[in-house]
Amino acid sequence: MDLEKVLEEVFEADRSLRAAESRLLATKDRSALAQALARRVASEREKKAPGSSDRLARLADLCAQVPAQATLDALIRILDHDDPAVRTEAGEALRDLGIDRFKDVRSAVERALGAKDLHLALEELPFVLAELGDPPSVELVARFLRLGDPAAVASGIEALAAMGDPAAIEHLRKLEGDTREVTLEEEGVGELRMTVGELAQDAIAELTAESPDDPADEAPGGASRS
Structure with a gap:
């Protein structure tokens, strides 16, 4: 094998890729481009053929560079893929946007x-929002607690705990008696089976421990009320 020749082929392929991407992204009709990207995402998701995962990961990057309703929805569709690497690409793109x-x-x-055909994406989105850390995210993530899929609910609980905002406690208390079971992956432990209610109780305890003293428990001037 002529290694120098193969290296040159790699460099040439890279140059061609970057040139093609530049031409694509230079399209003046951004709406048409966004729709084209969204259509290709839908097509690749349906194919599930060899190479589709790589193409979807590439599409996630392209969609992020053409922000529009169509491409944001497409990113969430990519986030629903069963390949963790593909979901990572889509999640990072959504977070950056x-x-x-x-x-x-x-x-x-x-x-x-409101979509009926999403599953894994609804387990991933709470963590995307938690990483953004925007205050409105607490109320938005809390909406995942009302979903029918206990795995998505569990993700919502974990995301709220990670956000560290005690405002989430009132939402979590509604789940303390929830007996639906979920399986979690714990680092160093492996799979852990517990109920949604137990997970909510753990999150409440964590948020309570992190929250400062309630100002209502103090009298003016900082003196504690008896």
């Missing part, structure tokens, strides 16, 4: 909450 375009990402999440 959410930093500057939180309202747009929020709207896409709200649309996803």
Whole structure:
């Protein structure tokens, strides 16, 4: 094998890829481009053929560079893929977009909450929102607690605990008696089986421990009330 020749082929392929991407992203009709990307995402999801995972991961990056309702919805569809690496690409793209375009990402999440054909995406989205750390995310993540899929509910609970905002406690208390069981992956432990109620109780305890003293328990001037 001529290693120098193969290296040159790699460099040439990389140059061709970057040139093609530049031409694509230079399209002036952004709406048409967004729709084209969304259609290709839908097509690749249906194919489930060899190479589809790689193409979907690439599409996640392209969709992130053409923010629009169609591409945000497409990113959430990619987030529903069964390949963890593909979900990671889509989740990172949504998180990056959410930093500057939180309202747009929020709207896409709200649309996803009403979708009947999403599963894994609804388990991933709470963590995307938790990483953004935007205050409105608490109320939005709390909506996942009302879903029928206990796995999505569990993700919502864990995300709220990770956000560390005691405002989530009132939402979590509604689940303390929930007997639905979920399986969690605990680092160093493996699979852990527990009920939604137990998970909610753990989250409440964690948030209570992190929250400062309630100002209502103090009299003016900082003296504690008896």
